[in-house]
Amino acid sequence: MHAITAAANDPNVDIDKMERLLSMHERMHARANEQKFNAAMTKAQAAMGPISADAVNPQTRSTYASYAQLNRALRPIYTKNGFALSFDTATSDQAGHVRILCYVSHAAGHMRTYRCDMPADGKGAKGGDVMTKTHASGSAMTYGQRYLLKLIFNVAIGENDDDGNGAGADPGDVRQASDADRLADALFHRLQGTKTDAAAAALWAEGSVALAETKRRDLYDEFKDAVITHRRKLKAGARP
Numbered sequence: 220m221h222a223i224t225a226a227a228n229d230p231n232v233d234i235d236k237m238e239r240l241l242s243m244h245e246r247m248h249a250r251a252n253e254q255k256f257n258a259a260m261t262k263a264q265a266a267m268g269p270i271s272a273d274a275v276n277p278q279t280r281s282t283y284a285s286y287a288q289l290n291r292a293l294r295p296i297y298t299k300n301g302f303a304l305s306f307d308t309a310t311s312d313q314a315g316h317v318r319i320l321c322y323v324s325h326a327a328g329h330m331r332t333y334r335c336d337m338p339a340d341g342k343g344a345k346g347g348d349v350m351t352k353t354h355a356s357g358s359a360m361t362y363g364q365r366y367l368l369k370l371i372f373n374v375a376i377g378e379n380d381d382d383g384n385g386a387g388a389d390p391g392d393v394r395q396a397s398d399a400d401r402l403a404d405a406l407f408h409r410l411q412g413t414k415t416d417a418a419a420a421a422l423w424a425e426g427s428v429a430l431a432e433t434k435r436r437d438l439y440d441e442f443k444d445a446v447i448t449h450r451r452k453l454k455a456g457a458r459p
Contacts, residue, residue: 248328255327260372263300267293269375284376286365293372301326304371306364311336317356319363323371333371337363338401358401399433406430406442416453419446 270292272282297304303324311318317339324330337359369376406426413419423446430439 252325252327252329256325256329256331259300259302259325259327263297263302264372266296266300267372267374272376284365286361286368289365289368289374293368293374297372304368306360306367308360309334315339317359317363319360319367321364321367321371333367335363335366335370354405362401399430399435399438402429402433403435403438403442407445410442410445410449413449414453416450419450419453422446 270284270289272284273288274283274285305322305324307320307322309318309320313336315338316336318334318336321333322330323333339356339359368374406422406429410419410422410426413422423443426442426446427439430442433439
């Protein structure tokens with residue numbers, strides 16, 4: 220850097236050479252910052268152990284670690300090692316998806332961007348609407364933040380995660396499991412909003428087909444039981 224400063228003060232210095240020197244210095248500085256980033260990431264991950272699940276999916280009776288649980292466990296460690304995280308969204312290349320971005324910056328100056336695309340069209344397996352656009356977008360952002368936080372720091376969640384339905388599977392299987400859970404959650408939510416037996420029956424006709432295509436018998440059976448119970452309550456309430 221001293222040589223560059225001296226050259227900058229020399230009126231006879233070659234401008235092209237000066238620009239090359241500055242460019243070389245910037246590359247060296249960026250490389251050094253990246254090395255500090257990687258060293259800090261190694262140190263941070265060494266301090267991170269498995270995180271216990273704190274949330275339960277009532278439909279599948281499975282457990283998973285919520286974003287809040289991950290944040291409580293990881294934030295003190297990664298901030299101590301000079302990292303800061305910020306999330307954003309962007310347009311996805313995949314139709315009906317939203318891209319979740321996480322910018323991981325380090326005190327030394329290096330920043331790395333992580334991304335994942337999550338379904339946010341509110342559609343079920345048959346293409347019918349099972350969530351509002353607002354609900355679907357919020358769900359996609361929550362799932363995306365949670366998955367990215369685990370991905371960035373390579374965190375293990377006890378014995379399993381992904382709402383307890385995708386442990387040990389490849390990414391495609393994990394994605395399929397989480398899609399099925401979101402579909403079931405949306406159907407259970409819609410069921411509670413039905414006020415007539417006819418509306419509940421229509422929802423069953425739609426939801427049963429969508430759940431059957433997920434090949435998740437547990438979700439199908441639980442939704443069936445919930446519909447039967449709900450229709451009984453509606454019929455009992457309609458009696459004079």
